[in-house]
Amino acid sequence: MKLIAESPYMEPAPASAARGNALGPFPPERIPKNPVLSGASFGARPGAAAPCVLDAGEVRYVNRGCMAIGLALAHAGVGAGDEVLLPAYHCISMVEPVIWRRARPVFFRIREDTSIDLDDLGARISARSRALLAPHYFGFPQDMPALRAFCDARGLLLIEDCAHAFFGAVAGKPVGAWGDYAVASVWKFFPVFDGGVLASSRRKLEGLGLRGGGAWFQAKALVNTLEMAFEYRRLGFARALLAAPLRLKDHALRGARRGAAAGAPPEVALSCALGGWGFDPQRLATRMSLSARAITRFASRTRIVQARRDNYERLLEGLRGAPGCRPLFPSLPAQVVPQVFPLLVDAPEPAFSALKRAGVPIIRFGEYLWEGMDRSTCPVAEDLSRRVFQFPCHQELLSAELDWMIERVREALLPRVQSVPRPRVPAN
Numbered sequence: 001m002k003l004i005a006e007s008p009y010m011e012p013a014p015a016s017a018a019r020g021n022a023l024g025p026f027p028p029e030r031i032p033k034n035p036v037l038s039g040a041s042f043g044a045r046p047g048a049a050a051p052c053v054l055d056a057g058e059v060r061y062v063n064r065g066c067m068a069i070g071l072a073l074a075h076a077g078v079g080a081g082d083e084v085l086l087p088a089y090h091c092i093s094m095v096e097p098v099i100w101r102r103a104r105p106v107f108f109r110i111r112e113d114t115s116i117d118l119d120d121l122g123a124r125i126s127a128r129s130r131a132l133l134a135p136h137y138f139g140f141p142q143d144m145p146a147l148r149a150f151c152d153a154r155g156l157l158l159i160e161d162c163a164h165a166f167f168g169a170v171a172g173k174p175v176g177a178w179g180d181y182a183v184a185s186v187w188k189f190f191p192v193f194d195g196g197v198l199a200s201s202r203r204k205l206e207g208l209g210l211r212g213g214g215a216w217f218q219a220k221a222l223v224n225t226l227e228m229a230f231e232y233r234r235l236g237f238a239r240a241l242l243a244a245p246l247r248l249k250d251h252a253l254r255g256a257r258r259g260a261a262a263g264a265p266p267e268v269a270l271s272c273a274l275g276g277w278g279f280d281p282q283r284l285a286t287r288m289s290l291s292a293r294a295i296t297r298f299a300s301r302t303r304i305v306q307a308r309r310d311n312y313e314r315l316l317e318g319l320r321g322a323p324g325c326r327p328l329f330p331s332l333p334a335q336v337v338p339q340v341f342p343l344l345v346d347a348p349e350p351a352f353s354a355l356k357r358a359g360v361p362i363i364r365f366g367e368y369l370w371e372g373m374d375r376s377t378c379p380v381a382e383d384l385s386r387r388v389f390q391f392p393c394h395q396e397l398l399s400a401e402l403d404w405m406i407e408r409v410r411e412a413l414l415p416r417v418q419s420v421p422r423p424r425v426p427a428n
């Protein structure tokens with residue numbers, strides 16, 4: 001973390017972020033926010049495999065998506081004095097790798113449909129601009145031919161951010177194939193603890209110095225994957241079998257923590273999703289764990305694609321006509337495999353806490369925007385970061401869990417009964 005702290009552009013991450021949410025504390029989530037391992041994870045479904053970022057070119061499995069951004073910038077030689085163009089609608093872990101490179105983040109506007117505003121982007125280019133990070137928000141792709149042409153005309157590197165779009169295609173090419181580099185986040189799509197992808201259709205990914213994590217990291221990745229599954233009542237047989245050893249492990253860890261207040265080695269730090277926070281240069285060279293690689297290799301991709309699309313349609317249907325909201329993307333184009341179901345809510349504040357209190361695994365992308373960004377840069381980003389709620393639509397959700405979530409959302413959005421002052425009874 002030393003390198004980050006030294007950067008002139010660094011702003012501290014909000015302390016509340018590591019605890020989940022500034023409005024907290026909230027009870028644990030009742031259903032899984034991200035895919036958890038189950039017997040069904042490997043069950044094949046008929047149908048052709050969808051294109052994905054692994055088809056984009058050369059591929060390296062890394063620790064997380066944000067590490068892949070850092071590796072892409074380092075590989076391309078982006079460094080001190082350079083500017084990297086980032087969307088004003090972002091999460092902190094997209095900015096931290098830029099800071100680590102001692103480059104300057106320059107934020108640009110997006111439109112209400114989350115597409116990149118090319119006019120605004122063009123106006124922010126300077127002689128120091130080196131790279132553009134372009135995310136396919138929630139799995140819905142940007143206009144990549146236009147962005148490719150834009151970058152080519154200005155000699156900019158294009159980093160295609162597929163953290164929300166592991167699967168899909170744009171204008172006849174797999175996601176990730178348009179960028180000079182592509183980055184992806186494996187744990188958002190597969191039932192694994194860790195994992196990111198760095199891919200390139202244009203460059204040889206050599207000299208990255210990647211190495212496997214140690215035995216402690218491998219064990220932790222596997223145990224965490226299983227524990228996440230057990231927490232949500234999956235893998236019942238394995239749960240019964242491993243209950244006693246896992247209790248022993250918890251007991252031993254509690255003892256070890258008491259003994260070593262300094263905590264675990266950095267390579268086992270938790271991912272954002274599990275309560276950790278952000279980019280960590282010390283894990284930059286760590287490859288994705290062996291268990292995550294095995295699961296990614298053998299999990300049914302046709303199932304992931306179809307189940308996510310089916311669940312998205314179900315959420316569209318279940319929330320049709322719900323008051324005070326509308327889906328950010330009211331239809332699901334053929335080549336899109338959604339990461340989540342984004343819902344645009346008119347009055348976010350009472351509904352957000354009500355849903356958190358009910359244990360609904362809700363995410364608000366951009367809830368914490370980079371503190372160094374001028375907040376007037378993009379009113380749309382400011383608005384979306386408060387009003388777009390994302391609900392899981394991943395392949396491991398059970399039908400009853402989806403129904404439960406839809407019910408809770410409808411309940412939370414019901415117009416609140418206003419306390420109207422009673423008319424005074426006139427005295428005689």
Ligand SMILES: Cc1ncc(COP(=O)(O)O)c(C=O)c1O
Nearest residue numbers: 064065066091093135161163185
């Ligand atoms: C758009 C986007 N890009 C990159 C990242 C970083 O991915 P990871 O969490 O795997 O580090 C995230 C994380 O949520 C993200 O939402």
